[in-house]
Amino acid sequence: MKIASADIIVTSPGRNFVTLRITTDDGLTGLGDATLNGRELAVRSYLADHLVPLLIGRDAHRIEDTWQYLYRGAYWRRGPVTMAAIAAVDTALWDIKAKAAGMPLYQLLGGASRRGALAYGHASGRDVPELLDSVRAHLEAGYRALRIQTGVPGLGTVYGVATSSGSGDAGARYDYEPARRAADGRALPVVETWDTRAYLRHLPTVFEAVRHEFGPELPLLHDGHHRMTPVQAARLGKSLEPYDLFWLEDATPGEDQTALRLIRQHTTTPLAIGEVFNTAQDYQTLLSERLIDYVRSAVTHAGGVTAMRKLLDTAALFGVKSGLHGPTDISPVGMAAALHLDLAVHNFGIQEYMAHDPRTLEVFRTSFTFADGLLHPGENPGLGVELDDEAAAGYPYEPAYLPVNRLADGTVHDW
Ligand code: EZ4
Ligand code: CO
Numbered sequence: 001m002k003i004a005s006a007d008i009i010v011t012s013p014g015r016n017f018v019t020l021r022i023t024t025d026d027g028l029t030g031l032g033d034a035t036l037n038g039r040e041l042a043v044r045s046y047l048a049d050h051l052v053p054l055l056i057g058r059d060a061h062r063i064e065d066t067w068q069y070l071y072r073g074a075y076w077r078r079g080p081v082t083m084a085a086i087a088a089v090d091t092a093l094w095d096i097k098a099k100a101a102g103m104p105l106y107q108l109l110g111g112a113s114r115r116g117a118l119a120y121g122h123a124s125g126r127d128v129p130e131l132l133d134s135v136r137a138h139l140e141a142g143y144r145a146l147r148i149q150t151g152v153p154g155l156g157t158v159y160g161v162a163t164s165s166g167s168g169d170a171g172a173r174y175d176y177e178p179a180r181r182a183a184d185g186r187a188l189p190v191v192e193t194w195d196t197r198a199y200l201r202h203l204p205t206v207f208e209a210v211r212h213e214f215g216p217e218l219p220l221l222h223d224g225h226h227r228m229t230p231v232q233a234a235r236l237g238k239s240l241e242p243y244d245l246f247w248l249e250d251a252t253p254g255e256d257q258t259a260l261r262l263i264r265q266h267t268t269t270p271l272a273i274g275e276v277f278n279t280a281q282d283y284q285t286l287l288s289e290r291l292i293d294y295v296r297s298a299v300t301h302a303g304g305v306t307a308m309r310k311l312l313d314t315a316a317l318f319g320v321k322s323g324l325h326g327p328t329d330i331s332p333v334g335m336a337a338a339l340h341l342d343l344a345v346h347n348f349g350i351q352e353y354m355a356h357d358p359r360t361l362e363v364f365r366t367s368f369t370f371a372d373g374l375l376h377p378g379e380n381p382g383l384g385v386e387l388d389d390e391a392a393a394g395y396p397y398e399p400a401y402l403p404v405n406r407l408a409d410g411t412v413h414d415w
Helices: 040-055 063-073 080-101 128-140 196-214 230-243 259-266 280-288 304-317 332-344 358-363 389-393
Strands: 003-011 017-024 029-033 117-125 146-150 191-194 220-223 247-249 271-273 321-324 350-352 364-366 369-371 374-376 385-387 404-407
Touching: 003 040, 003 389, 017 040, 017 080, 029 080, 029 332, 029 385, 040 063, 040 080, 063 080, 063 304, 080 304, 080 332, 117 128, 117 332, 128 146, 128 196, 146 196, 196 220, 196 230, 230 247, 230 259, 259 271, 280 304, 304 321, 304 332, 321 332, 332 350, 332 364, 332 374, 332 385, 358 364, 358 389
Parallel strands: 117 146, 117 350, 146 220, 191 404, 220 247, 247 271, 321 350
Antiparallel strands: 003 017, 017 029, 117 374, 364 385, 369 374
């Protein structure tokens, strides 16, 4: 079975997505997500200009060989653009192989290890009362674990908190972290402001309020979005211990792996990291020294199903579990790939899940389900996602960026 063609579909049904579709000479098709939020067209070019010409005529079944050929063959290793492009090829080939086998992908990965993947949703509010309403709405919608984010008094918009109140399922906020146009209409990043000391004072009061209202059972998570120094993160981890977090995510910028040593020495709050990583090597120190509890990479950004399986198997050696990245900038194709792995691997931890915008689901027809707090990829052969080209064409690409972040004195800070 040879690769006959490969097309890249760029569409913006609520936000931008880049999708690779590989077609074989016997007419099977496979999809891969190549979306890199705010840098989408770089991946499209990498695919169209550099990878697609290498794919035509290759044996579609030789997934491992194709991965190594693209990774080692480039000479220039790693990086988000390269690895998102390789991920899309790899995921599309797994989709094809599973369709050829007539099985959902998770069967090829070893079969189901569980009934479904525990999902965590995003409860957020501009202030605590709005947050408590959001928690309530998510519980009513069936979520059994929640990430908790709020605005910080004195600051304007804050990451992880939508600018409007929700209108979708569970108050889903489709304007969550949109890569946005600036107010003057040019596609420039919106500028937000940040104050870590105000945040560190505020956050324990937020968790106090949530635990007071909803009790000790509900698994609660939080994302620090790379904004703290190691010693600030250590202090936050300690101050949140009474609230029994499931995890504290991205407390510090993860590429500084040894920073996690300091945090780990001071707190028993579980730590998760890795959504901006793109290879298993980015976790080398974190895993071998047992500095984290969950790996946060996305199939989309870390080299696809092949690389993610290896990363999760390596993590298992150190007792570290999965917590795959699943915000709305991971397309339904990337989400489906994650769900097949979630179902199959033994060291599954939790899966991030935000309902996609209805326009996104009009373009990407999915078969995955969410019931009783659990996600399931469905039983369709392959990934279980198809792309409607006509619908996609109705939503042309819109240039947009993630926000940038500045301190009160104007210094650029991590976002
Ligand atoms: O900010 O995916 O845990 N989730 C996150 C995300 C990231 C976006 C960046 O594109 O931190 O919402
Ligand atoms: Co995050």
